[in-house]
Amino acid sequence: MFKYIEEYVDFSIRINDYISTVMVDNGIGCEEYNYSHIWELVKSQGVAIRGFSFEGGVNERISGMLLQDKWETTIAFNQQLDEKNKNFVISHEIIHYLFHDNEKNGVFLDTQKSLQYYEPKLLMEFQANIGASIILIPDTTLICLLKKGWNIVQLSDFFGIPENTLTVRLVQMMQADLGMTFKVAKGHVDDICYEFNNKGKFIVTMLATELENHLKQKKTVHLELF
Structure with missing residues (x-):
């Protein structure tokens, strides 16, 4: 982790600043904060958050997805996950939506492996894991x-x-x-x-x-x- 300190610090500052702005704008104190404040803000921008039941081996591989097209932006999460891991997956996809959205990145598919990625070889997954943790607290x-x-x-x-x-x-x-x-x-x-x-x-x-x-x-x- 230490050799990736700059990448960690840079993105940590970005997402903390984003959340701090939301908290200040809405008069939210540190003990009053809940991840739902960010989720509701994202949903107000037209993002749908939906649970799906995946079949067979796919159910074991897919944890969450961000799908963006001309009709809708959808965050999909695997309903078989426990509550805390659902929270992390949804927050992970929200980071993709907030910081990685462009014409080349219309689909993000995340597995248990990508949700444990703590090296910036895949920078967007590294950032999404950092950001998801910070959204939650x-x-x-x-x-x-x-x-x-x-x-x-x-x-x-x-x-x-x-x-x-x-x-x-x-x-x-x-x-x-x-x-x-x-x-x-x-x-x-x-x-x-x-x-x-x-x-x-x-x-x-x-x-x-x-x-x-x-x-x-x-x-x-x-x-x-x-």
């Missing part, structure tokens, strides 16, 4: 609740985000924003997941404070540039 909301001592299970259940997606996100943030190695970041996440009532709760609040300070610095630099 943007940085400001995540940091706010980590500071309050929320654990991974609480965050996963409240925001409907798969636990494994959330743990990958935390490792990425620690590497990209705090300069940690993968080994150190993964160790902290393991403590948060498995030692929360011991040292994990202290680690999560400490990391949240450091991430918050880094986020403030990024905003200051961004404002100075413009």
Whole structure:
């Protein structure tokens, strides 16, 4: 992940800025945020979100699709997925719609493999996975609740985000924003997941404070540039 830090940071800033604008425009506080705010905005632009039952081997391969033609833009998701993975798939396709829509990209088909793609060899899938996680819980909301001592299970259940997606996100943030190695970041996440009532709760609040300070610095630099 560390060697892809620039790609991660660049797209993370883009999608967080997009969501922050929606939150400010609608008076949504960090604890009031829900992914439905973004979904409803996209649906208001004429995007249909529909569940489908795929047959046979196709059912095991296809998780979601974005289909765009002159009649309609449709996000299709596999109804056999559990609720949290449905949320991630739909949010993944929304990122394709918001950031990858052009005449050459009329169809996106996503499998379980593409939904776990964390290297930018396929840049649009890499971005869609980053963005889907942020749609489900943007940085400001995540940091706010980590500071309050929320654990991974609480965050996963409240925001409907798969636990494994959330743990990958935390490792990425620690590497990209705090300069940690993968080994150190993964160790902290393991403590948060498995030692929360011991040292994990202290680690999560400490990391949240450091991430918050880094986020403030990024905003200051961004404002100075413009």
